Amino acid sequence: MTSRSELETKLEKIDSEFAEIIRRIPKRDPQEPTPFWLHFEMIERYKVLREANIEKGMNILEVGSGAHAITTTVLAYLVGDRGRVVAVDIGRWRFVNEILAQAGLKHRVFPLAHDATSLPLQYECFNLAVVIHGVRSFRNETTITKILKEMLRVSPRIFVAESLPIAKTKAQKAHLEMYNLREEIFQARSGQKDDIHYLPLDKLTELVEKAGGEVTDSRMMEIDQPHFLACVPRGLVEKIEDEEIREDLLQRWEAAYTKLQQHGEEHLPVGIVKAKRRPA
Ligand SMILES: C[S@@+](CC[C@H](N)C(=O)[O-])C[C@H]1O[C@@H](n2cnc3c(N)ncnc32)[C@H](O)[C@@H]1O
Numbered sequence: 001m002t003s004r005s006e007l008e009t010k011l012e013k014i015d016s017e018f019a020e021i022i023r024r025i026p027k028r029d030p031q032e033p034t035p036f037w038l039h040f041e042m043i044e045r046y047k048v049l050r051e052a053n054i055e056k057g058m059n060i061l062e063v064g065s066g067a068h069a070i071t072t073t074v075l076a077y078l079v080g081d082r083g084r085v086v087a088v089d090i091g092r093w094r095f096v097n098e099i100l101a102q103a104g105l106k107h108r109v110f111p112l113a114h115d116a117t118s119l120p121l122q123y124e125c126f127n128l129a130v131v132i133h134g135v136r137s138f139r140n141e142t143t144i145t146k147i148l149k150e151m152l153r154v155s156p157r158i159f160v161a162e163s164l165p166i167a168k169t170k171a172q173k174a175h176l177e178m179y180n181l182r183e184e185i186f187q188a189r190s191g192q193k194d195d196i197h198y199l200p201l202d203k204l205t206e207l208v209e210k211a212g213g214e215v216t217d218s219r220m221m222e223i224d225q226p227h228f229l230a231c232v233p234r235g236l237v238e239k240i241e242d243e244e245i246r247e248d249l250l251q252r253w254e255a256a257y258t259k260l261q262q263h264g265e266e267h268l269p270v271g272i273v274k275a276k277r278r279p280a
Contacts, residue, residue, distance in 0.1 A: 007036045010043055010225065018046060018077055025073075025102045037228040038068055038099070044223055044267060045074045045132055051221065051272055052159040056080035058127040061155055063116045063147060064134025067092035069099045069109075071132040076105035086126070088112045088119065117146040121154050129155035135162045139193050141207060148211035152277045160208060160273040164220060165198040171226075171266035174259035179230040181252055188240045188249065201271040213275030223267035230265060231257070 004027075011019040022042055027035035049071070054060065058079050065072045065087035075085045087096070087109055100106040114120060129151035138144045151158045167173040182195035199207075205218045237253050240246040 004036070007039055010040070014043065014046060018074075021073070021077055021103050021105070024104060025099060034228045038070065040225060040228070041068075041070045042073055044225060044227075044270075045071045047223065048132060048161045048221070048270055048272065049074050049078060049130075049159075051161075052128065052130060052274075054078040054128065057082040059083065059125065060085050061126040061129040061151065062087045063129065063131045063151060064137055065089045065096070065111075066134070067094045067096065069096045069103075071130070072096065072109055073100060073103050073105060075130070076100065076103070076108040079108060081108070084108060084110060086110045086112055088114055088116050090115050116150055117143060119150050119154060124154055124156065126155040128157050128159060130159045130161075132159075132161045133163065135160065135204065136195050136198060139196060145207050145211045148208055148213065152212050152275070155277075157274070157276050158208070158213060160204060160275075161270050162204060163198045163268040164201055164271045166220070166269050169266055170259070170263040172268055174256065174263045175227055175230045175265045175268060178232070178253075178256040178260055178265075181249060181256060182230075182232055184245075185232050185237055185240070185249060188242060188245045189236065198268070199271075201273075204271050204273050208273050208275045212278050213273075214278040215273060215275045217272065217274040220269045220271055222269050225267050227265050227267040231260060 011022060022039050025039065028038055029035065056079060060075055060079060062072055062075055062085055066089060072085060072087045079085060085108060093111065096111060097106065100109055135144055138147055165176065167176040180197055183193050183197055186192065186194040201218060201220060205215055208215055234253060237249050240249060
């Protein structure tokens with residue numbers, strides 16, 4: 001599911017102006033087995049963000065924007081020329097300028113390198129704050145709640161989307177089995193968890209409420225497209241120092257990798273939580 005023609009089939013089904021923007025972005029490393037992964041991921045973000053009621057001219061805060069501007073590109077498109085996106089990330093910026101420039105949307109985005117548990121903004125200054133597939137990187141429930149609270153401090157409305165730990169098809173099970181190794185692999189390599197297991201929808205909703213949000217909508221949406229991001233390179237697992245942990249993870253990596261090869265990797269359903277700030 002990675003050729004130009006397969007991408008075109010997907011692009012024909014979405015808004016033609018956004019499809020043109022996706023077409024401007026060159027494929028990633030042509031040596032990769034899935035050189036259009038970024039484009040498919042952007043289409044997924046677009047499907048999810050259609051649920052966020054974004055209007056032209058809005059000022060949007062995006063938290064945990066990531067190294068490839070995947071959600072940022074879609075947001076910058078949706079807000080139009082009069083709108084702005086402030087993209088916050090604690091440290092991953094590598095391809096952001098390049099990709100936004102390729103999309104022709106760089107002028108709509110203000111990048112802010114900062115820890116989102118404490119934003120350098122004094123007042124409410126956004127129409128909406130979003131975190132899309134970012135909760136998994138916030139490491140634990142305390143940090144997730146702090147970040148959601150900050151989002152609700154500077155914006156009256158928030159929109160949270162994250163993959164759910166629900167796998168029905170073999171390709172979804174393959175994704176989940178490989179993805180679930182990430183937390184342990186990162187822990188074994190750096191002593192710190194990253195890419196924690198996906199949270200169930202009721203937990204996401206509970207954390208939004210705990211952060212001071214009044215939930216207005218909470219539901220699951222099917223994505224119906226491939227997903228390419230679960231696989232951790234085998235080389236990273238090979239570098240784990242503790243022999244027992246390394247051997248165990250290598251065995252489980254092999255088992256998960258075989259399933260990815262057999263069945264492909266399909267996007268899991270995504271949980272969406274919309275909330276407004278609960279009145280004091
Ligand atoms: C999974 S990635 C990016 C997801 C991106 N939104 C997308 O749509 O693909 C999550 C990002 O959250 C960032 N992050 C983790 N903890 C953070 C924090 N405390 N403040 C700001 N960003 C953080 C990481 O650096 C990482 O780039």
